[in-house]
Amino acid sequence: MNNIDFYKRVMSVREQRSKAAVATIIRTKGSTPRNTGAKMIVFPNGEIYGTIGGGCGEGEVIEKSFSVIKSGVPSQHQVDLTEGLMYEDGGICGGIMDVFIEPVHNVNDNESLHSISI
Amino acid sequence: MSHRLYEQLSESVSKHQDAALITITDHPDVSVVGSKFLLQKNGTLYDESEFPLELHSEIIKYCLPLLRQNKTKTVQIQLNGKLIECYVEVFPVPSHLIVAGAGHVSEPVAEIGKMLGFYVTVIDDRLKFANDERFPFADEVVCSSYIDFFRNVPITPKTYILLLTRGHKFDVVSLQELLRREESMDVEERTKYIGMIGSRRRIAGVFEQLKNKFADHNFVNIHSPVGLDIGAQTPTEIAISILAEILKIKNSSSGNSLKEKISSYSKLKFRERSKK
Numbered sequence: 001m002n003n004i005d006f007y008k009r010v011m012s013v014r015e016q017r018s019k020a021a022v023a024t025i026i027r028t029k030g031s032t033p034r035n036t037g038a039k040m041i042v043f044p045n046g047e048i049y050g051t052i053g054g055g056c057g058e059g060e061v062i063e064k065s066f067s068v069i070k071s072g073v074p075s076q077h078q079v080d081l082t083e084g085l086m087y088e089d090g091g092i093c094g095g096i097m098d099v100f101i102e103p104v105h106n107v108n109d110n111e112s113l114h115s116i117s118i
Numbered sequence: 119m120s121h122r123l124y125e126q127l128s129e130s131v132s133k134h135q136d137a138a139l140i141t142i143t144d145h146p147d148v149s150v151v152g153s154k155f156l157l158q159k160n161g162t163l164y165d166e167s168e169f170p171l172e173l174h175s176e177i178i179k180y181c182l183p184l185l186r187q188n189k190t191k192t193v194q195i196q197l198n199g200k201l202i203e204c205y206v207e208v209f210p211v212p213s214h215l216i217v218a219g220a221g222h223v224s225e226p227v228a229e230i231g232k233m234l235g236f237y238v239t240v241i242d243d244r245l246k247f248a249n250d251e252r253f254p255f256a257d258e259v260v261c262s263s264y265i266d267f268f269r270n271v272p273i274t275p276k277t278y279i280l281l282l283t284r285g286h287k288f289d290v291v292s293l294q295e296l297l298r299r300e301e302s303m304d305v306e307e308r309t310k311y312i313g314m315i316g317s318r319r320r321i322a323g324v325f326e327q328l329k330n331k332f333a334d335h336n337f338v339n340i341h342s343p344v345g346l347d348i349g350a351q352t353p354t355e356i357a358i359s360i361l362a363e364i365l366k367i368k369n370s371s372s373g374n375s376l377k378e379k380i381s382s383y384s385k386l387k388f389r390e391r392s393k394k
Binding site: 003004007008010011014024026027036037073074076098100102103 | 119121124127128131141143144148151152190191192205207209
């Protein structure tokens with residue numbers, strides 16, 4: 001799957017006025033299942049499109065995504081895979097990744113932010 | 119992402135222009151987090167909202183070098199005492215896979231090539247074979263003579279060419295045309311990969327002729343016979359073998375099994391990482 005096809009899917013979710021969140025790996029340290037740029041869409045029923053590497057780390061991010069979908073406020077979540085090699089199926093990689101989770105806004109939401117002070 | 123920004127992004131991609139999508143992932147003002155920008159290689163920045171020009175110029179300063187290096191990365195920008203974090207995602211022009219010959223092997227090659235993110239062109243001189251029904255996954259199916267096609271198709275270091283035509287003479291004609299064009303190009307401007315199917319004997323015959331005709335071409339980008347040695351027999355297996363080889367070249371990697379990096383499992387040591 002290339003990136004533009006991913007955003008095509010995001011836009012179609014947006015146009016259907018469905019609720020969902022996009023989770024993107026924005027930074028990694030050590031050995032992680034996927035690299036910076038890996039993305040997935042998380043739907044309120046727990047279904048995902050794409051993957052950020054599977055396992056417990058992904059499960060954690062899915063959980064966090066539910067609250068982002070609910071609140072509509074983006075947030076960052078750090079997945080730590082360094083602890084306990086044999087812990088469930090999660091820690092097999094041994095790195096850390098920062099994941100940015102943002103809501104897929106519905107059409108016309110938040111599109112008219114004006115004159116933001118920096 | 120606003121609809122307008124998405125349209126601009128997909129337009130850049132379809133016009134084969136590099137672009138970067140920039141998202142603010144951290145900012146003291148939380149209402150700004152999630153805002154997006156689109157940056158083009160010529161330095162044009164599209165803004166979803168209406169941020170001050172001061173921020174625009176900082177974003178361009180930090181993100182344009184990443185776009186030029188094709189690097190997806192998160193950067194931090196200091197502006198008026200505020201720390202702004204931006205995730206920069208580059209959308210490089212996709213690599214171009216050209217499959218000459220629309221036979222059995224070409225079908226899985228086109229399909230898997232598309233899955234791997236290549237822009238896939240299939241060319242054959244027979245309309246019965248070169249059509250969209252047979253290649254629903256290809257971006258482009260061309261019906262033309264091989265020589266005309268290879269005389270004009272753009273060649274860049276992101277072009278990967280496979281010669282899998284029905285007859286060896288068509289492969290050789292195509293290869294000769296490519297070598298002729300590449301001889302007048304700098305080595306860095308040439309394609310990374312020209313693969314030609316064929317037996318060792320046949321290939322020996324071909325290069326016997328070509329080595330004198332194209333004395334200025336070093337042949338380093340020629341891969342013949344095609345593919346990695348994984349014992350491929352069926353069209354799909356052959357497609358995997360060929361595309362594995364193309365990925366190896368594209369990613370400048372060895373193509374060896376990863377386990378070869380480990381000498382002995384029993385001598386491996388695992389250390390629990392101490393928390394900072």
